[in-house]
Amino acid sequence: MRHAESIRRQFSAASAAYAVSAVHRGGPDLDALIAAAGEIRGRRVLDVGAGAGATALAFVERGAEVTALDATPAMLETLATEATRRGLVPPSARIGDAAALPFEDAAFDLVTCRVCAHHFADVRAAIAEMARVLRPGGLLLVEDSISYEDDVQDTWLNAIELLRDPSHVRNHAVSEWLAMLAAAGLDARHLSTFGVRLEFDDWTARMNVAPADRERLLALLVSAPVEVRDALEIGAGGDWTIPLALFCARKSERRGSCSGERADDQPSSRSLRNG
Helix, strand or coil: CHHHHHHHHHHHHHHHHHHCCHHHHCCHHHHHHHHHHCCCCCCEEEEECCCCCHHHHHHHHCCCEEEEEECCHHHHHHHHHHHHHCCCCCCEEEECECCECCCCCCCEEEEEEECCHHHCCCHHHHHHHHHHCEEEEEEEEEEEEECCCCHHHHHHHHHHHHHHCCCCCCCECHHHHHHHHHHCCEEEEEEEEEEEEECHHHHHHHCCCCHHHHHHHHHHHHCCCHHHHHHHCCCCCCCEEEEEEEEEEEECCCCCCCCCCCCCCCCEEEEEECC
């Protein structure tokens, strides 16, 4: 309950900022997720951790029957406002916990979860729930910020994330994601990796980071070990690049490949800029 309160507190204050955040509103990573979904029109889609609605509304625009779930009422209110601004019918909205989804088994054709799973207190339980509400043969598309297999890089990245946002739990490495998805009985593939450039001032302002913590964050970034500075592409002013990964996971027996899947099943890399 304490973690859920932390999430609501953090994101109630930040909901308007997330609605206009270049990182969240769109870009090649969202395009890749939509492409991996294949045919969308008429499909029953659940967007878990919908936030200000960038992913949910992209599917609404393409004719899907969308349900948006988030733990923070203010985020869903922002989503509804954004839908109206864009001339769209707002998706069905539900307040809920990703680890205890308020839906029947096999209720959806497609479940999406974009750039929010690092906030889940129990990500394995959330994956199991997302698998449960998928119909047999249904598709789960997860995209999230990830960490590194190297222990030093992993520790440094998660420390930075937690200092900036107390509701952060963990960025997982690709190998961890694939193991967790497989443990839920899903046939999973890592489709792509994206580098998202974060501007220090925008990144800290979006979560209303206190001045003292902002100074600590900048010090952590610029004084990081060389292997961390190289991996995160840390600049002198604290700008840095966070990796995102897109995973495609199908429930039960595999029925064709995930759309957009690379034949060699190796991750591709792309670079984004948060202007």
